[in-house]
Amino acid sequence: MTAEFALIQRYFSDPDVLRPDVLLGVGDDCAVLSPPAGKQLLVSMDTLNSGVHFFADVDPFTLGHKSLAVGLSDLAAMGAEPAWATLALSLPAVDDDWLEAFAQGFAQLAQRYQVQLIGGDTTRGALSISVQVHGFAVNRGLRRSAARAGDLIYVSGTLGDAALALHQYKQSGRPQAALMQRLQQPQPRVELGLAIADFAHACIDLSDGLTADLGHILSASQLGASIHQPDLPLSAPVRRHVEQTTDWSLPLSGGDDYELCFTLPPAQQSRLEALRPELDCELTCIGRIEAHTGLRLTTLDAGTQTISPAGYQHFRESV
C-alpha cells in the first residue's frame, strides 16, 4: 500500500457520506460512478495555492472547508446539485494534525451537501489543493451566456466582506472575525442556485469581484448593464469602510465573496420573492441588463459612468 493510498484512506474516508451512485470510491485505479439518467453531469476544478490564495499559516480546518466551497459555489452558479468530489493535495511533509483538521473542514461541508470524496492524489510538493466537484442538472444548467436585455440583476448576500478582511489583515494583522469567516469559510449558495435554476436566465458566482464576474455574463451574452451603486448590499463593516474612504472598490471589485450574481426577467420577480423565506441569504436587485454593451455605474453624486471590469487576476495579485 503506497503512502498516497494510505493517506487518502486514513483521513478522507467518511462513513457518513456513502452515495448509492458511487459503485467504487477510493481504492482502485479509478472511481466508478453511475450518473443519473436524464440529467447532465457538471464538473468544475479549482486550485488553491499557499501564498497566492491563502496564507501558509491558515487554519487547516477553514482551508479544508474553502477547498470544497469554491467548487460547490461553481455548481451553485449553474443551478446544479452536488454529488462527488476529487482532491489533489500536495504537501511539503505529512503533518498528522494539519491533515486531520483539513479533512474535518472538508468533511463537515461535504456532509452538509452529501458530497462523497471518490478519489484523488496526495503527493509531496509545495502546499497546493485542487478539488474537482461533480454535480447534476437538467436543461444544461444556468449559463453565463443566457442573460437578456431587460433582465433584472440580483446578487445574494453582501459584497466586499472577504476583500475587507484581506485589507484589514494586510493593514493591521487583526481583521474582524466575522469578516475573516467570510474570507476563509465562504458558504456556497447551493440552495439558491437550485431554487432559481428553473426561471433565472444567467448566473455566475462572485469569485473575482462583481464587475469582473458580471463582465463575464455581459461578454458571454453580448449585452451591457447598468448597476445602481447605492443599491449594492453591504455589511456594516464594509459600509463603514466605504463611508470613511469614499472608495467603493471593495464591494465593486473585491473577490472571494462567493455570492451568486444572476439575471432574471421582471415577470419572474414575484417567483423570486416567494423564495425569500426559505433561503438563508439576502437577495438584492442591483441593476438591469441592457442591449447597449458596456457596464455603467450610477452613483448618487457623480451620475452615471462607464467602468471597466476589474477583479482578481491570478497572475498579478496574491493574498
Added chain:
Amino acid sequence: MTAEFALIQRYFSDPDVLRPDVLLGVGDDCAVLSPPAGKQLLVSMDTLNSGVHFFADVDPFTLGHKSLAVGLSDLAAMGAEPAWATLALSLPAVDDDWLEAFAQGFAQLAQRYQVQLIGGDTTRGALSISVQVHGFAVNRGLRRSAARAGDLIYVSGTLGDAALALHQYKQSGRPQAALMQRLQQPQPRVELGLAIADFAHACIDLSDGLTADLGHILSASQLGASIHQPDLPLSAPVRRHVEQTTDWSLPLSGGDDYELCFTLPPAQQSRLEALRPELDCELTCIGRIEAHTGLRLTTLDAGTQTISPAGYQHFRESV
C-alpha cells in the same frame, strides 16, 4: 476576462477534439457533459510536482504528454474508454514558450484518444500539474479485487526502463534516449485495457513498480502469487544492467513504466493470444495467482523466496 480564463482558452482549446457528449466545455463556471446511457463513468486524478515527479528543467512537451498519459493509464487499467480531461496547472509565472510546448504535448496525446479538455484552472504557484481523466466502461471495469486463484499473471511491454533512465540520469546526467522516452513519454495501454476488459479478471497499471502494484491486486483480492523472475520481460539495456549488477530491483520495483499487469483464467489464454497481432506491445506471462497469501519470487539460482511489496513511496523518494 481573467488571466485564468484567457490562458486556458489560448493554449488549450483544441478544434481537433470536439466531442458530441460535451455540451459546454471551457468558459463557464462548470463544464456540462452528457455521459452515455448504460455505461459507468470512471474518473482518476493524478498530480505531478516539480522536483518530485519530474525535474524542473524537463522538456515541457514531454511533461504535457506525461501529465495526460498517467491518467489514461489508470483508465486503461480499468478497461475504460477515455473521453474527457480537466487540468489544474500551477505556474510560477506565465512563460509563453513553455506553455505552448506543454499544451502541444498534452494535445498530441489527447487527439490520439479523442480526449477533450473540458475545463480546469491555471494559477500562480510552484510548478504543479493535476489532471483528472474521465472515461466509460461497462460492468464496472476491471478491478484490483477480481483476481482468482489459478489466474495467470501477465504484464505488457518491458519492466524497469523508466527506473533505469532515472538511475542513469542520476549517475551520469546522460541517460540513453530510448530509456528517457520511456520515463518521460510513457504510452498508456488504452487499447490493451479495452481489449481485455471482457475476459481478464484483475488489472492495475505499473506506476509504483511490479511488486508494489501486484501487491495491490493481491491485497485487494486477498490472495497470493508466485512470479518467475527469469520470465520478466526486459529491454536490452535493463537486461545488461541486471546481468552486470545481478540486481533485479529495477524491473521488480522500479516505478513509472505504466505497463499493465493483469490476471486471467488459463481458459482465456487463447483469447489473449489471438489479440497479439493487433496490439503494439508485448504480453508476457510472469507467474500465477495462488490461494496462499504473500508474493513469492522464483529465481534461477536461489530457488523461491518471499518478497515484500516495495515501490515508489510518494513521501520518501523524489526524482
